Amino acid sequence: MSVVETIQHDHAEVHDPHQQHHFATAEQQQDASKIGMWLFLVTEVLLFGGLFVGYIVMQGRFPEAWKSAHHHLQRELGALNTVVLLVSSFTMVMAVQAAKLNRRKQLIGNLWVTIICAFIFLIVKYFEYSHKYHEGLLPFKAFYSYTGPQVPGEFHFFSFYFMMTGLHGFHILGGIAVMLWILKRAYAGEFTSQYYTPVDLIGLYWHLVDLIWIYLFPLLYLIS
Amino acid sequence: MADVIQQQVQTATISGHHEVDYLSDGNGIKDWLYTVDHKRIGIMYLILVLTAFLAGGLLAMAIRLELLTPARTIMDAETYNRVFTLHGAIMVFLFIIPSIPAALGNFVLPLMLGAKDVAFPRLNLASFYIYVLGACMMLGAILTGGVDTGWTFYTPYSTSTSGSVALTTMGVFVLGFSSIFTGINFIATIHKMRAPGMGWFEMPLFVWGMYSTAVIQVLATPVLGITMVLLVLERAFGIGIFDPRIGGDPVLFQHFFWFYSHPAVYIMILPGMAIISEVIPTFSHRTIFGYRGIAFSSVAIALVSFIVWGHHMFTSGQSQLINGVFSFLTFIVGIPSGIKVFNWVATMYQGRITLKAPMLFAISFLLLFTIGGLTGLFLGSLSVDIHLHDTYFVVAHFHYVMMGGTVIAFLAGLHYWWPKMFGRMYNEKLAALSCALIFVGFNVTFLTQFVLGSRGMPRRYYNYLDQFQPLHQFSTFGSWILGLGFFIMLGYLLASLRGPKNAPADPWGGTTMEWQALSPPITHNFSGTPVLTRAPYDYRNVPQGVDK
Amino acid sequence: MSSHSSHHDHTKLYATTLGGLLVLTAITVAASYVNFGSANIVVAMFIATIKASLVAMIFMHLKDDKPVNAVIFTSSLIFLGIFLGFCLLDADSRDKVVTGHLTWVEEQDREEAKKKAKMSPAADHHAPAAEHH
Numbered sequence: 040m041s042v043v044e045t046i047q048h049d050h051a052e053v054h055d056p057h058q059q060h061h062f063a064t065a066e067q068q069q070d071a072s073k074i075g076m077w078l079f080l081v082t083e084v085l086l087f088g089g090l091f092v093g094y095i096v097m098q099g100r101f102p103e104a105w106k107s108a109h110h111h112l113q114r115e116l117g118a119l120n121t122v123v124l125l126v127s128s129f130t131m132v133m134a135v136q137a138a139k140l141n142r143r144k145q146l147i148g149n150l151w152v153t154i155i156c157a158f159i160f161l162i163v164k165y166f167e168y169s170h171k172y173h174e175g176l177l178p179f180k181a182f183y184s185y186t187g188p189q190v191p192g193e194f195h196f197f198s199f200y201f202m203m204t205g206l207h208g209f210h211i212l213g214g215i216a217v218m219l220w221i222l223k224r225a226y227a228g229e230f231t232s233q234y235y236t237p238v239d240l241i242g243l244y245w246h247l248v249d250l251i252w253i254y255l256f257p258l259l260y261l262i263s
Numbered sequence: 264m265a266d267v268i269q270q271q272v273q274t275a276t277i278s279g280h281h282e283v284d285y286l287s288d289g290n291g292i293k294d295w296l297y298t299v300d301h302k303r304i305g306i307m308y309l310i311l312v313l314t315a316f317l318a319g320g321l322l323a324m325a326i327r328l329e330l331l332t333p334a335r336t337i338m339d340a341e342t343y344n345r346v347f348t349l350h351g352a353i354m355v356f357l358f359i360i361p362s363i364p365a366a367l368g369n370f371v372l373p374l375m376l377g378a379k380d381v382a383f384p385r386l387n388l389a390s391f392y393i394y395v396l397g398a399c400m401m402l403g404a405i406l407t408g409g410v411d412t413g414w415t416f417y418t419p420y421s422t423s424t425s426g427s428v429a430l431t432t433m434g435v436f437v438l439g440f441s442s443i444f445t446g447i448n449f450i451a452t453i454h455k456m457r458a459p460g461m462g463w464f465e466m467p468l469f470v471w472g473m474y475s476t477a478v479i480q481v482l483a484t485p486v487l488g489i490t491m492v493l494l495v496l497e498r499a500f501g502i503g504i505f506d507p508r509i510g511g512d513p514v515l516f517q518h519f520f521w522f523y524s525h526p527a528v529y530i531m532i533l534p535g536m537a538i539i540s541e542v543i544p545t546f547s548h549r550t551i552f553g554y555r556g557i558a559f560s561s562v563a564i565a566l567v568s569f570i571v572w573g574h575h576m577f578t579s580g581q582s583q584l585i586n587g588v589f590s591f592l593t594f595i596v597g598i599p600s601g602i603k604v605f606n607w608v609a610t611m612y613q614g615r616i617t618l619k620a621p622m623l624f625a626i627s628f629l630l631l632f633t634i635g636g637l638t639g640l641f642l643g644s645l646s647v648d649i650h651l652h653d654t655y656f657v658v659a660h661f662h663y664v665m666m667g668g669t670v671i672a673f674l675a676g677l678h679y680w681w682p683k684m685f686g687r688m689y690n691e692k693l694a695a696l697s698c699a700l701i702f703v704g705f706n707v708t709f710l711t712q713f714v715l716g717s718r719g720m721p722r723r724y725y726n727y728l729d730q731f732q733p734l735h736q737f738s739t740f741g742s743w744i745l746g747l748g749f750f751i752m753l754g755y756l757l758a759s760l761r762g763p764k765n766a767p768a769d770p771w772g773g774t775t776m777e778w779q780a781l782s783p784p785i786t787h788n789f790s791g792t793p794v795l796t797r798a799p800y801d802y803r804n805v806p807q808g809v810d811k
Numbered sequence: 812m813s814s815h816s817s818h819h820d821h822t823k824l825y826a827t828t829l830g831g832l833l834v835l836t837a838i839t840v841a842a843s844y845v846n847f848g849s850a851n852i853v854v855a856m857f858i859a860t861i862k863a864s865l866v867a868m869i870f871m872h873l874k875d876d877k878p879v880n881a882v883i884f885t886s887s888l889i890f891l892g893i894f895l896g897f898c899l900l901d902a903d904s905r906d907k908v909v910t911g912h913l914t915w916v917e918e919q920d921r922e923e924a925k926k927k928a929k930m931s932p933a934a935d936h937h938a939p940a941a942e943h944h
């Protein structure tokens with residue numbers, strides 16, 4: 040009469056120490072983690088998406104201000120940062136591959152390069168920000184104090200410039216923190232071709248951060 | 264097979280063994296606060312959600328009491344503005360959105376799938392604590408002056424009024440993450456944790472509803488998050504996006520807000536529909552009619568919900584072109600909703616209906632939701648909405664959907680799974696009485712408001728013309744009947760907890776997997792891994808009169 | 812365990828992809844110095860989308876991964892598109908009176924900030940931009 044039949048749990052079965060008990064197999068656990076990560080990335084896309092929509096609508100309201108304001112950005116620095124992030128994405132995918140292939144040294148090396156790239160990105164960003172700070176090109180009506188020639192609506196541009204790159208910068212910082220943690224676990228030899236899900240997931244996150252920058256760069260720096 | 268069940272019963276009685284029932288498995292405060300058991304997290308959510316409902320309900324009673332007379336009755340106008348804002352914000356963000364998914368869903372979803380837990384138990388606990396944090400922030404906002412913007416936080420008023428707008432909106436931002444985490448967890452769970460043998464079309468329909476809800480939670484909530492951040496920044500420093508005084512577009516705020524909040528209406532109603540899809544076949548003792556129709560209509564509602572938000576903005580000054588587009592698209596939602604209602608009624612047709620409390624609530628739902636849904640079509644048509652916008656007609660409409668729909672369905676689910684959750688039966692007669700009082704009280708309160716609205720009584724007003732007083736009084740009178748109904752319910756549910764654990768595993772003759780677990784279930788839900796051998800709602804082999 | 816992602820050395824593929832991404836970056840920067848009029852933004856977004864697809868398909872393994880992950884990710888782009896689409900449709904087809912008025916308010920604020928304290932007579936000229944007398 041019952042809908043279900045019950046299979047007795049086989050306690051003799053050997054478990055991967057990383058496999059949580061509510062999963063039947065390690066593959067099920069890995070697939071679930073991946074789906075979870077992709078869903079998280081979806082929420083990230085829509086979180087940034089709100090800013091993108093705001094940015095584009097405001098550009099429609101103040102097209103002249105957008106054209107004039109973006110001259111204050113240095114597109115060489117933006118391009119440099121694009122290259123830095125793309126390289127870091129490459130080293131990250133190499134790190135994931137190294138974990139998958141049991142190459143511990145390669146994993147650690149590539150993680151280090153990725154982290155260094157992330158720091159270079161932040162340093163470049165720091166120079167850009169401080170340059171704007173000295174000119175008074177700050178976000179929001181309350182802080183914007185630029186007095187040079189301009190058209191109405193430029194502070195709107197800088198509000199969005201700082202909100203978008205700032206939120207992105209926080210994601211870089213968060214990424215660095217998690218990568219350092221992963222690095223520590225990699226040194227401890229926790230990752231093998233049997234278990235490398237955390238490396239896989241931070242990889243996905245890092246590529247998304249790169250992917251968002253791929254759109255931020257032309258939108259902010261290359262308007263004409 | 265029989266030995267296995269026998270063994271479950273035996274091991275459940277040995278205390279200290281890991282197959283003791285989940286309620287008895289450690290009762291220290293830490294055993295609850297640090298638990299990653301989806302059932303315990305569900306119960307903790309349930310307690311907080313019901314507390315929020317009580318608070319929001321008392322505020323609603325206060326609003327109705329104030330409106331007993333045209334002038335001041337019990338509070339001044341500013342307080343009134345804060346009270347209705349608080350009522351809306353608490354009911355939406357602290358009660359309805361988490362009520363069915365995070366409280367009941369958390370409890371039954373893994374059981375229905377034959378899983379030991381959700382995919383990410385720690386994320387589940389995190390979701391709970393983030394909810395607590397968000398609730399504390401909203402509580403803080405009340406203590407520091409409250410908010411008078413209405414739960415919609417429309418600009419430019421919300422960027423210029425005093426009060427704790429920033430703290431409230433940040434509370435909403437935080438609560439959003441709680442909702443997102445639940446959504447992510449449920450989607451991953453449904454994809455990967457189904458019992459062996461359970462394909463997508465062998466899942467109970469409740470699971471389909473949870474899935475559709477989770478899709479909206481994941482896709483829409485982040486936009487609410489960024490909207491709240493933008494609002495706070497606009498208010499504090501001036502981004503220039505929403506505030507017209509500095510070149511912003513207040514209508515854009517409404518787009519941002521409703522891009523989340525219209526789909527959020529379906530975060531609220533889809534779980535309600537999901538419960539009804541369980542209760543109706545169980546108490547009609549009949550296979551659900553149109554399984555795939557109901558399953559796909561849930562997904563369709565979730566998707567269509569993203570392209571209709573502008574129907575909240577017909578009088579906002581948005582372009583006439585998209586007014587027309589949104590009005591047209593709004594009518595599409597009627598199709599999947601209609602499919603569901605017809606399928607439920609068809610399931611009951613020629614069924615052997617037993618009128619237990621969950622079924623009484625489910626039938627109330629059918630009546631009330633149909634009224635709510637159809638009046639939604641009135642409001643979705645452009646020309647009618649110009650007349651009815653911001654009147655009590657709208658208030659009545661969304662209360663028919665949110666309360667007559669979701670809350671009543673939540674009560675149906677609460678009564679349906681109460682024996683499973685606590686292992687105890689409640690007083691059936693008092694439950695029927697309370698259901699009747701709630702049904703009558705609800706209609707007295709809100710049917711009246713349709714009339715008020717169509718005669719031009721605007722919503723959110725503190726004063727009103729003398730000619731509206733009889734109707735307002737009638738509505739307030741209804742709120743007292745409603746209050747009495749809920750008071751009785753609180754009484755018999757609490758009383759049942761003092762009784763012995765007397766509930767059988769399957770008190771209603773349900774066919775979905777959660778009824779195969781003990782009542783209350785053991786910590787790991789099932790002893791061993793259950794395998795599905797038969798589709799849900801297959802009543803051919805259920806003995807007649809299993810529930811007398 | 813992970814049957815879907817093969818355990819082979821893909822270094823060459825990844826390096827080629829990086830090369831492609833760098834070349835596309837160079838192209839998009841170069842294109843920004845050329846004036847295509849309003850097509851500039853289209854060109855830039857087109858190149859960005861190619862780059863994003865490369866990252867998603869190859870670095871994020873969507874090409875070889877289970878389709879469900881690609882569906883999940885694509886859904887975010889579709890719904891973002893819906894969001895953007897309706898907001899832009901509204902902005903572009905809204906009554907011009909409203910925007911004209913707001914620009915005027917904007918000018919007002921700027922003038923106040925500069926403390927020129929001129930009473931602007933502009934109100935009567937600008938406000939009814941789309942009204943026909």
Ligand SMILES: [Cu+2]
Nearest residue numbers: 525528572575
């Ligand atoms: Cu709506």
